[in-house]
Amino acid sequence: MDTRRTARDTSELVHLGYNAGMVVHTVAFRCKPGVREDQKVRALPEIRELQGKIPGLLETWVGVNVSPRSQAYELGGAMKFADQSALDAYGAHPVHQKLLQWLMPLIDPLEVDFEA
Secondary structure, three states: OOOOOHHHHHHHHHOOOOOOOEEEEEEEEEEEEOOHHHHHHHHHHHHOOOOOOOOOOEEEEEEEEEOOOOOOOOOEEEEEOOOOOHHHHHHHHHHHHHHHHHHHHHHEEEEEEEOO
16 A cells, blocks of 8 residues: 655645644553563653653653553553654664663553654
8 A cells, every 4th residue: 555645645734734744653552461560660750751862852741541442551652753754763762772671571562653
């Protein structure tokens, strides 16, 4: 499926208030069996602390999932990036990589990124 937009499509989206440059990165985490409460609690402030340390990361929200339709995803969050290149740089940034080193073995993540 070709997801590229034409110039006409993009101008119509801008007219509707769609900002094709900004990217929102969303995450949901299911904790693996045996993950302790202190490990879950540690994740929230460390994710919030990425704000101001990674260029192009404009806003960060993260918290405990309160949805009754959560499908066992315990934590969720969203980050607003200036553009796709800022999101791409975030992935390899040393501060982000340091977080991933201890967090990834504990979770089954779901990610959705979209232009907003």
